[in-house]
Amino acid sequence: MDTKEAKEIIGYILEWQFVLMGVKEREQITEKKDLSKYSLSDLIKANNLVQSDNKRKEKLHEYHKTKGHKTNGCTIRLICADRLIAAVYTALHFSPSSEVIALMHDRGVGCVKAKYDK
16 A cells, blocks of 8 residues: 555545534545455554654654755644544444443443454
């Protein structure tokens, strides 16, 4: 996987997260990306690649700044929290189950089926 593909993957996850947060409308997401073909490891790797690219850009910016070059800053991309990546992977690859596995503050906590659906 290259950095371009990693940015597309993470960007797509974040776009849907923005929809769930109410920041974006569903209709604003025009590009479709099939995330189900990626393993959990692939999604984590994509996030790490974007994070590494951000660090590289920041270091390059700092280098030019210390050399006295005029710079307007650098553009970095948002990355996903690990729990978001895990949630996306789970939602893509497992079916919901109505079984309650624990009670927390008088609320039932659900789970997903342990059987891998593919």
